[in-house]
Amino acid sequence: MAGVHAEHRAHIQERTLRTDRWWLQPAATVFVLVSFIIYATFRAFENKHYFVEKGELISPFYSPCLSDACVEGTQLFGTLGPSSLWGFAISPALLILIFPLGFRLTCYYYRKAYYRSFWQSPPACAVAEPHKKYTGETKQPLILQNGHRWFFYAGLVFNAILTYDAFLAFHGPDGGFGMSVGTLVLLANATLLWLYSLSCHTCRHTVGGRLRHFSKHPLRYKLWTRISILNHHHANFAWVSLFGVAFADLYIRLVSTGAITNYFFF
Amino acid sequence: MARPINLRIWRGNKNGGDFHTVTVDANEGEVVLDVIHRVQATQLPDLAVRWNCKAGKCGSCSMEINGKPRLACMTRMNTFAEGETITVTPLRAFPVIRDLVTDVSFNYKKAMEIPSYAPPANLKPGEARMEQIDVERSQEFRKCIECFLCQDTCHVIRDHEENKKSFAGPRFFIRIAELDMHPLDTLRNRKRTAQESHGLGMCNITKCCTEVCPEHIRITDNAIIPMKERVVDVKYDPVRWLGSKIRKREDIS
Structure with missing residues (x-):
């Protein structure tokens, strides 16, 4: 018998002897991530209510909008993809979501979160996992987690675009310079995404992690120390930025459908 | 003031073996090891427990307390609720010798498999010079009390008992990271061997090692993930690989 019941180990039947509520964290993670996946899938396929012309607010799920079918005013970077394939309409979100999705899916923090909560490998520390065999990230498909840095680079491009979107949202009700609640929402979203990306372990490695002599690279060392401070809070940024993206999209949807009004400061 | 507590050992x-429940007094300011010693002195004189410094610096009194891997000498009794039964078991990943004592020789075998520090061949004793900022990353890992x-x-x-032959474990990943980040170490294949011989790729970074470390070493963030990124540099990143071929070097100084 394998694991904690292996031969010569203390003969204890219980899977774990932990008395605290160790199941709470994985359960909460499943609830939040499943809720996000359901909402994001619905929005990605909805293919409408992603742009508010008055104030120029575009949903982060649909930016950059690269399909032929994008509504007017959203095609800032031209078009790359068709609006339909084999007669089925393709939502512009589907052309781009692979990049932010891949970035989060391969993120070192999210890996911990979903390995524990979804795959139960392990569900919590010192709680026996249900699997008979374990090879970690040494075989396909999990060996692909090593591609995290490519999604990180792509994520930086997306951050730049979403920051640009936030600056484009500095519009008043008459179309001139101004600011609305939507501007603040997009600005907060872009800021949180930057914090999430800059606190990433790959970013830390790229900036200075591979150096052996910090003393020969004082600028990179300084950057590395700053990013290390951010890195300490990477898990928090991962969650807050996820909520930020969902909230920004929801806000724009509600304004676009007329459920709420986007308040203009000036 | 002493209060009676139930200890399930x-x-x-x-x-084979089983749990024995005893009731024993715990005094203000005591730790689990104190209480175990009182049980040994008053009720179970043949109870086997490994301990040494009682100060959280020797790493001898490792056991599982209420299912969590802890040092008995650093687990204060006042962290448990009034009337709570405290369960104490040996470490469940290693073969048990007797009672709370386990055979941790697996770790010594793994330690021997890691190539030691390799200074430059022409470096004479006393000549090694390093800047503090070049070694402080590794110094965190030197806090390990094993x-x-x-x-x-x-x-x-x-x-997964079967993984023991191919997996060194977090304690030795910090050792490998310490050496790979060492400014004077000359061994250049530590990244590859970490992945291919010591099982770095088996780690799925669920951070339990960091959670239980009594020295608060950030094992996952500061050693395992940086090593995984270094492995990507040499094994899974074609751009870095090409760069290393052109510039004829594996590491950046």
Whole structure:
């Protein structure tokens, strides 16, 4: 018998002897991530209510909008993809979501979160996992987690675009310079995404992690120390930025459908 | 002021064992090891427990307290609720010798498999010079007291005995990271061997090692993930690989 019941180990039947509520964290993670996946899938396929012309607010799920079918005013970077394939309409979100999705899916923090909560490998520390065999990230498909840095680079491009979107949202009700609640929402979203990306372990490695002599690279060392401070809070940024993206999209949807009004400061 | 507490202690050996519940007094300011010693002195004189410094610096009294890998000498009694029964077992990832004592020789075998520090060949004793900022990353890893709580909680070997032959474990990943980040170490294949011989790729970074470390070493963030990124540099990143071929070097100084 394998694991904690292996031969010569203390003969204890219980899977774990932990008395605290160790199941709470994985359960909460499943609830939040499943809720996000359901909402994001619905929005990605909805293919409408992603742009508010008055104030120029575009949903982060649909930016950059690269399909032929994008509504007017959203095609800032031209078009790359068709609006339909084999007669089925393709939502512009589907052309781009692979990049932010891949970035989060391969993120070192999210890996911990979903390995524990979804795959139960392990569900919590010192709680026996249900699997008979374990090879970690040494075989396909999990060996692909090593591609995290490519999604990180792509994520930086997306951050730049979403920051640009936030600056484009500095519009008043008459179309001139101004600011609305939507501007603040997009600005907060872009800021949180930057914090999430800059606190990433790959970013830390790229900036200075591979150096052996910090003393020969004082600028990179300084950057590395700053990013290390951010890195300490990477898990928090991962969650807050996820909520930020969902909230920004929801806000724009509600304004676009007329459920709420986007308040203009000036 | 003394208060009575219920202690449920696993007793036995590799052939079998069971829990024994005893009631014992715990005084203000005491730790679990103090209480175990009182049980030993007053009720179970043949209870086996390994301990040494009682100061959280020798790593001897590693055990599982209420299912969590902990140092008995650093687990204060006032962290438990009034009337709570405290369960104490040996480490569950290693073979038990007797009662709370386990055979941790697996770790010593793994330690021997890691190539030691390799200074430059022409460096004479006393000539090594390093800047503080070049060694402070590695110094965090030198805080390790070898309690092996990280090894015990790591599910790769805790839940899969068969992985012990191919997986060194978090304690030795910090050793490999320490050497790979060392400014004077000359061994250049540590990244590849970390992945190919010591099982770095088996780690799925669920951070239990960091959670249980009594020295608060950020094992996952500061050693394992940086090593994984360094492995990507040499094994899974074609751009970096090409760059290393053009510039004829594996590492950046």
